[in-house]
Amino acid sequence: MGEFRRVDGGLYYYGICTAGGMLSAGATHLAVTPLDVLKVNMQVNPIKFHSIASGLNILWKEEGPSSLWRGWSGKLFGYGVQGGFKFGLYEFFKRRYTDVLAGERQSVVFFLSSASAQVFADIALCPFEAVKVRVQTQPNFAKGLSDGFPKLYAREGISGFYKGLLPLWGRNLPFSMVMFTTFEHSVELIYRKFVQRRKEECSRTQQLGVTCLAGYTAGAVGIVVSNPADNIVSSLYNKKANTVMQVAKNIGLMNLFTRSLPIRVALVGPVVTLQWFFYDTIKVLNGLPTSGGLSRSIEGAA
Structure with a gap:
């Protein structure tokens, strides 16, 4: 099974978590750029882009195959930066809150850690997201980040980059x-109820399998919760x-929950699963245990 380094919350550990989050998030978001382009157009123009199959066909016929990759640089770099902050700071805050809130329920620590990390992650993402959405829905706006950043700044100033920050926080x-809380508890549940062995007693392949199952579960639950804010972000930016x-x-309360939900399920579910898989693979390759479970399980992986 190989030996794991002890998780001591040091610079090495947080550095690997940050790098792993950056690489996993950037790569997975880049891979699903065509679906993201379609999702944003379905949110902005639901009458024209009313289904996944017809929407992709319309984009392909009217604007060419290259249109499906509009905003790819914003996906790669924006979500890469966000992923680095999100995963790295989550591990940092989880350690700190565990020490400060000794005796509190684990869910409280997970909620506070993920929220604290996401605040900083979205501040880093917001300028990239502002340009990306415009590139994806306004073909004449810009080709990508290199010309999109100066054009947006010239038109709207600094405020243009952060117009959607509050809705972005509301979504993310x-x-x-x-997502993080569901993932942590799902890992614990899978080992306790189904695997019936401690995490450190399982092979790396088995641990990564648990990561994938818990990752998909976490993504699916998070999608429904965040869908209204996702629709709001796209409408404000456009x-x-x-x-x-x-x-x-304008959209209606029920439509906030249902509009673009199928495409988000197709988009976010696999993305979250692959993110956790790549993230934990990077950790394992650097001698660290996989993520999730109660803190005592992590501490035992020495």
């Missing part, structure tokens, strides 16, 4: 809190409305 904070209340009124 609940998703991250639910000036379909000026305020969150206007967006909610």
Whole structure:
């Protein structure tokens, strides 16, 4: 099974977690760029882009195959930076909150750690997201980040990059809190109820299998929670409305939950699963145990 380094919360551990989060998030988001392009267009123009199959066909016929990869640089670099902050800071805050909140329920630590990490991760992501959404839905705006950043700054100034920060927090904070907490408890449940062995007694392949199962479960639960805010972000960036209340009124409360939900399930579920798989693979290759489970399980992996 190989030997693992002891998790001591040191610079090496947080550095690997940050690098792993950056590489896994950037690569997986890049891979699903065509689905992301379609998702944003379905949110902004649901009448024209009313289904996955027809939407992809419309984009291909009207704008060519290259249109499916619009905004790829924003996906790669924006979500890479976000992933580094999110995973690295989550591990950092989890250690700190565990020490400070000794005796509290594990779920409290998971919620606070993921929320704290996501706040910083979204501040880093927001400028990339602002350019990406415009590139994906406004073909004449820019080709990518290199010309999109200066054009957006010239038109709207610094505020243009952070117009969607509050809705972005509204989307990603609940998703991250639910996703990390669900993942942690899913890992614990799988080992306790199904594998019926301690994590460190399992092979690396078995541990990564548990990571994938827990990752998909976590992603699926988080999608439903965050879908209304995801629709709001796309509408605000494309000036379909000026305020969150206007967006909610225009789209309708029920549609906030259902619009683009199928494409998000197809998009986010595999992305979250692959992110956790790549993230934990990077950790394992560097002598660290896989993620998840109660802290005592992690501490025991020496």
